Amino acid sequence: KAGVTQTPRYLIKTRGQQVTLSCSPISGHRSVSWYQQTPGQGLQFLFEYFSETQRNKGNFPGRFSGRQFSNSRSEMNVSTLELGDSALYLCASSPRAGDTQYFGPGTRLTVL
Amino acid sequence: KNEVEQSPQNLTAQEGEFITINCSYSVGISALHWLQQHPGGGIVSLFMLSSGKKKHGRLIATINIQEKHSSLHITASHPRDSAVYICAVRSRETSGSRLTFGEGTQLTVNP
Numbered sequence: 001k002a003g004v005t006q007t008p009r010y011l012i013k014t015r016g017q018q019v020t021l022s023c024s025p026i027s028g029h030r031s032v033s034w035y036q037q038t039p040g041q042g043l044q045f046l047f048e049y050f051s052e053t054q055r056n057k058g059n060f061p062g063r064f065s066g067r068q069f070s071n072s073r074s075e076m077n078v079s080t081l082e083l084g085d086s087a088l089y090l091c092a093s094s095p096r097a098g099d100t101q102y103f104g105p106g107t108r109l110t111v112l
Numbered sequence: 113k114n115e116v117e118q119s120p121q122n123l124t125a126q127e128g129e130f131i132t133i134n135c136s137y138s139v140g141i142s143a144l145h146w147l148q149q150h151p152g153g154g155i156v157s158l159f160m161l162s163s164g165k166k167k168h169g170r171l172i173a174t175i176n177i178q179e180k181h182s183s184l185h186i187t188a189s190h191p192r193d194s195a196v197y198i199c200a201v202r203s204r205e206t207s208g209s210r211l212t213f214g215e216g217t218q219l220t221v222n223p
C-alpha cells in the first residue's frame with residue numbers, strides 16, 4: 001500500500017496570505033490527524049477528522065481550519081498567515097481513531 | 113509543567129551501547145506511543161502500548177501505568193539509530209486519536 005502523501009512538500013508564503021495543504025491517507029484509513037511542529041513548541045495537535053467529521057480540535061486560533069472528503073483525503077487551511085505559522089505540518093492517518101498512526105513526510109511552510 | 117516529560121533531551125552513545133530514554137506523563141492515558149523522527153522530518157511510529165512491554169528487533173518499550181512512566185531501550189545501538197525519539201500519549205479523556213507529545217530526545221550514536 002502507498003503511504004501517507006502530503007502536498008506540497010515545501011511552500012513559501014508572505015504574511016497575510018492564505019495556504020491550503022493536502023493529505024492523502026493510506027487506502028482504507030478513515031482517521032486523519034494534523035500536527036504542527038516548530039522548534040519552539042515541538043509537536044502540537046491541530047485537529048482530527050473521521051468520516052468527514054471533525055472529532056477533536058487543538059488549541060489553535062480560528063485561522064486554522066480543515067476538512068475531510070468522502071474519500072478520506074483531508075485539507076487544512078491557514079488564513080491570514082503570520083510569521084509564527086512557519087512550521088512543519090504533518091498529517092497522520094489510521095484505520096480507526098486511536099489506532100497506530102502513520103505519518104506523512106510533512107509540508108514545510110515558510111512565511112516571510 | 114508539560115503533561116509529557118522526556119529525559120534526557122540529548123544523548124550521545126558509542127556504537128554497541130545499550131540506550132534508555134525515559135518518558136513520564138501526568139494524565140490518565142489510554143495509550144502511549146514511541147515515535148522516531150529522522151532529519152528531514154519523517155516520523156515513524158515505533159510502538160503503541162497501554163501496558164507491559166513490547167519488543168521489535170533491537171527496540172524494547174515498557175510502560176508502568178501506576179507510576180505513569182515509560183522507557184524505550186535500544187540494544188546494541190548503531191549509527192543508523194541516530195534520530196529524535198518522541199514519546200506521545202493519548203489521554204483517557206480523548207475519544208479520538210489526539211496525541212500530546214514530549215519534547216523529544218536527540219540520540220546520536222557514534223561509530
